[in-house]
Amino acid sequence: MKTLHTLIAATTLVGAFSATPAALAVDEYNVPKGTTIDGHGVALRANDVVALATGLGVVPGQARHTSVHDGVAYYFASREALEQFTAAPEKYMPQFGGYCAFGVAKGKKLDGSPRFADVVDGKLYLFLNAEVFRMYEEDRAGVIAGAAANWPGMHRVAVAQVNGRGN
Secondary structure, three states, X not given: OHXXXXXXXXHHHHHHHHXXXXXXXXXXXXXXXXXXXXXXXXXXXXXXXHXXXXXXXXXXXXXXXXXXXXXXXXXXXOHHHHHHHXXXXXXXXXXXXHOEHHHHHOOOOOXXXXXXXXXXXXXXXXXOOHHHHHHHXXXXXXXXXXXXXXXXXXXXXXXXHHOOXXX
């Protein structure tokens, strides 16, 4: 009987440690899961991140122009935009995993909408909605600094846990 308990305890411990890497990567990016054939979440609600990051606004991407970076699918409106992204993805990717920068500054992971975006010093920031974007505009530097300070402690943590609904 003692051997059985030891085996169960060892199996539980191994299971906990083997699940840790997946748990650490949970909700690192603001994407729905399983939206592509390969199971990758699609960033920015399938809008072209290059268009958004270069000030062209919200431009729908197309699945035929897809790049997967760090496990996330990005759709582009053209082959040229796809090639720009592929050459330098970090230049275009939204900050804070695509979560609302104002929310991150407040310690929450909130949806970031491409409709409410800002590019500051060449970096793309997303916001939840028009009201939150207005609040951000009152103190852009403060919001960005607060989000940058909070993000390292929350980007590998599940949304439910960060937002107070998890374990």
